[in-house]
Amino acid sequence: MIIIAGHTLVDAADRDANVAAFRGLVTRAREADGCLHFSMTADSVDPGRTNMLEIWRDADALDAWRKRARGPRATKPHHVDVKRYDAADGGPLF
Template sequence: MIIIAGHELVAAEERDAFVEAFRGMVTRARDFDGCLHIAITADSVDPERVNVTEVWRDVAALKKWRRQAKGPTVAKPTYADIKRYDASDGGSLF
C-alpha cells in the first residue's frame, strides 16, 4: 500500500478556488482502479492550508494513475510538504 500525505500552503483568499480546481481530478482518481482513497481539502483551522491524502493499492496503480491524471492548472503553492510512504500492513483503528 502506498500512502501520500502532507499539506500545501496557498494564499487564504485563493485556497477555496485551489481546492475546487482539483474536484474533477479527485473524482476521476476515486473511480480509478487501485485508488483506495484520495482527498484534497481545505484545512479546518489554517486558512492557507490544503491537506492532501492519497492511498493506493500498490506502486503500479499509482504510476498508472500519474501517467494520465491531468491535474488542473493552478498557482504554485507558497510551501509544500507532501511525502510518499510505503505501508506493509494496516488494520482497524479501534
C-alpha cells in the same frame, strides 16, 4: 499499499478556489483502478492550507494513475510538504 500525504500552503484568498480546481482530479482518481482513497481538502484551522491524502493499492496502480492524472491549473503553492509512504500492514484503529 502506498500512501501520499501532506499539505500545501497558498494565500488564504486562493485556497478555496484551489480546492475547487482539484475536484475533477479527485473524482477521476477515485474512479481509477487501485485507488482506495483520494482527497484534497481545506484545512479547518489554517485558511491558507490544503490537506491531501491518497491511498493506493500498490505502486503499479499509483504509477498508472500518475501517467494520466493531468492536474488542473491552480495557484502555485508557496510551500509544499507532501511525502510518499510505503505501508506494509494496516488494521482496525480500535
